[in-house]
């Protein structure tokens with residue numbers, strides 16, 4: 001087995017995930033009257049209105065920690081740029097010519113940057129929506145567009161993220177629950193990372 | 207049922223504020239002291255427990271000062287921005303007689319209506335965390351009474367009736383004022399919000415801003431975008447994402463750990 005995520009990374013990831021799911025569901029409850037039943041499930045409209053911003057803030061804080069830990073590993077290298085151009089092949093499970101990836105592939109890196117940007121937008125526009133009685137009208141008029149648009153983008157990204165990790169790439173989920181992956185998994189999906197880690201282990205063993 | 211309306215003939219308002227008092231009394235609102243702005247105006251703006259404000263506008267043209275008094279409250283728009291923005295089912299309702307009324311049991315206090323309203327009318331109460339505004343005395347009109355402000359007005363500046371009648375009356379009055387020398391007199395019933403159930407006769411209808419009324423109020427375009435195309439986009443992305451990934455699985459299946467084709 002190869003270690004992939006330590007306990008700190010796993011803890012932060014699940015803090016982000018739980019708060020995101022709460023913020024997304026409670027937000028969607030206020031997004032459309034057809035989804036208002038979610039508010040009823042989550043304790044009623046007033047509760048949801050009062051707690052959503054706090055859920056969002058804890059989410060944004062946790063994501064801030066995640067950003068600090070991972071940003072340096074998420075820079076795109078030259079292989080990643082080719083990967084992005086070949087991403088349709090990756091999506092069709094026809095990976096001939098798709099360059100090997102490091103610890104994260106270019107798709108994961110893009111998701112990381114996009115979610116970080118959306119979170120910043122959600123946070124800023126959310127703070128404006130939170131206090132309609134004191135925030136200037138022009139800011140509010142912008143925030144009512146920015147907040148749902150950023151939410152749509154990030155929820156869309158997370159649908160893809162959940163699909164990839166839980167269904168499309170078997171063996172991924174355990175990396176985030178128990179922290180490790182099999183050598184076969186690492187070799188198949190993150191070859192450059194696999195080579196690095198095994199080299200280090202070889203050297204250690206020697 | 208016929209749509210009811212309120213006609214405010216600004217040329218007859220003497221700024222006595224009887225309507226302010228009647229509104230506070232009938233709706234059983236506590237009067238809280240506010241800021242004194244150096245004019246006769248009771249408050250700088252509407253408040254969550256103060257729904258009817260006489261604005262005293264001092265407006266200068268060519269060295270001539272006009273002292274314009276005008277009753278300000280919810281306009282009961284035909285196409286109401288507050289209703290468009292509200293996410294809570296049943297929190298803002300349109301009564302059979304056309305009145306836009308808030309139902310506080312259903313209000314969640316998000317304040318979206320404050321942003322949706324082109325007239326800046328709804329106000330959030332810091333204690334109940336719900337939003338309040340003029341109800342057109344729906345509890346009086348329901349039993350055939352006129353609103354409290356109308357009942358109390360000593361000058362006939364305020365009239366209550368069906369919208370069709372009052373629109374005709376307003377036009378007649380504007381013609382009368384024009385004949386009297388106010389050449390720009392006219393009716394304020396802004397079409398950008400589909401017309402309002404609170405109708406004004408202004409001595410200078412070419413310049414409603416001098417009274418503190420917006421010239422061409424409409425539901426803000428960002429609010430329309432938010433509640434229209436953005437919702438559609440969201441539905442497409444959420445459903446597309448869920449169905450798309452499902453069918454991707456059906457078509458391509460999971461990525462297995464077999465040897466990479468480049469090996």
Ligand code: HEM
Nearest residue numbers: 023024027028030031049052056057123126129130148151
């Ligand atoms: C980062 C901190 C956040 C803050 C301060 C915040 C605040 C708010 C506020 C104040 C509202 C208006 C309703 C209410 O008062 O509860 C709102 C609505 C909403 N929020 Fe957030 N939020 C945040 C994060 C998020 C996140 C992470 C999501 C999930 C993707 C999200 C999704 C939504 C949605 C979908 C709505 C409804 C928007 C609409 O009505 O069009 N928010 N948010």
Ligand code: SF4
Nearest residue numbers: 280281283287288323
């Ligand atoms: S004036 Fe504002 S609060 Fe009144 S009906 Fe129109 S949009 Fe709603």
Ligand code: SF4
Nearest residue numbers: 292313314316317319
């Ligand atoms: S504050 Fe109440 S009435 Fe206003 S939009 Fe929100 S739920 Fe609707």
